[in-house]
Amino acid sequence: MKYVLIVAGGKGLRMGTELPKQFLPIGGKPVLMRTLEAFYTYNSEIQLILVLPHNQQDYWKQLCREYHFSLPHVVADGGETRFHSVKNGLALVNTPGLVGVHDGVRPFVSQEVISRCYDLAAEKKAVIPVIDVVETVRHLDGEGSVTVNRDDYKLVQTPQVFDVELLKQAYNQSYTPHFTDDASVVEALGVPVALTVGNRENIKITTPFDLKIATVLLDSCSI
Template sequence: MTKYAIIVAGGKGLRMGSDLPKQFLLLAGKPVLMHTIEAFYRYDSEIEIILVLPKEQQNYWHQLCCEYHFQIKYRLADGGETRFHSVRNGLNLVTKPGLVGVHDGVRPFISQEVIARCYELAVAHKAVIPVIDVVETLRHILTVGSETVDRNAYKLVQTPQVFDADLLIQAYQQEYIPTFTDDASVVEAMQIPVFLTKGNRENIKITTPFDLKVADSLL
């Protein structure tokens, strides 16, 4: 069975307060994005990696690959107007039946165990996403005031989100709507159930300077 990993990296670094897109910031001496790609290569050296980058960032990425002697094979797709459109562009390079995992380029700490479990479970369940528990108290904002809600009724969603390839391609033929915030929401719009599995807490999404400090500490 062919396995694909679509790695979406379209950040502009605005929340980092930097002109350099966050996926290119250095972590332990090399760009964050390289750490992320390496995580999937370590899981399966035969996995077909599809990297989705905005056109205006691709030349710089190629320069970084030369500078850091990055030689893992991948195919490149153009980023789109939104994450939805970026993933759709990546799916155009999925040509064989199999499994497709979609992962954020700025989540370099995804564990090998979670990657493997998501792909394994997707064989039977067709749509699998990793989640972690909410550990802080949640409040629901009302028209007037707010109220505490049961945090046990909620989960925090991570990536990779792994799907049957044909199912995901079909789902992304839908018209975009703003409530499509991740791949699971696109699939659920077709009334397809999504299976939840345990993620790893270290699998943070690096979007702020604080996140980068946490990432340095994790390494």
């Protein structure tokens, strides 16, 4: 069985809007709907679990009616942090298999990346997509800074895909602020995480600039 937790807890603060960023339209359709569609296109039998703050769920239902959005999915309550949101979503995963965790505001993940993450996770148990760092990177050192080798670093994307039992075991740990993504939670068990190549278009839409980029990407991506 394959699952994906679509985690959408944004409040729109960095976007500068009252409307949470996951509900903003790109190309006439809310971002979040496009994200769900990407995984349904990958596999129409995948179990879609949307993790959304409780106080946003009525609005989501309203949007589904307005846009005639009928992809089968279930909704879990978002938590105090991303860690707690994922843990709530995992509570709805009740059979063995593979589970991905994906940011609700990354609608441009490619079909190739989704497929590769799930296929590799079947073997490696824990897989995350990454892309190269193309800018020069400096490390803050006291009051100064030094250039570091950017080839030693990668930028992490989602979906991060895991064996179901492994991820459930990882999320039984107590929360710490060092858990910045699912891979860091799994690594706290001492389990290695495999890397695979992501796609650069798979941006996280969090600022007005990102929204402008998204409208351009929409014209060149088949979503």
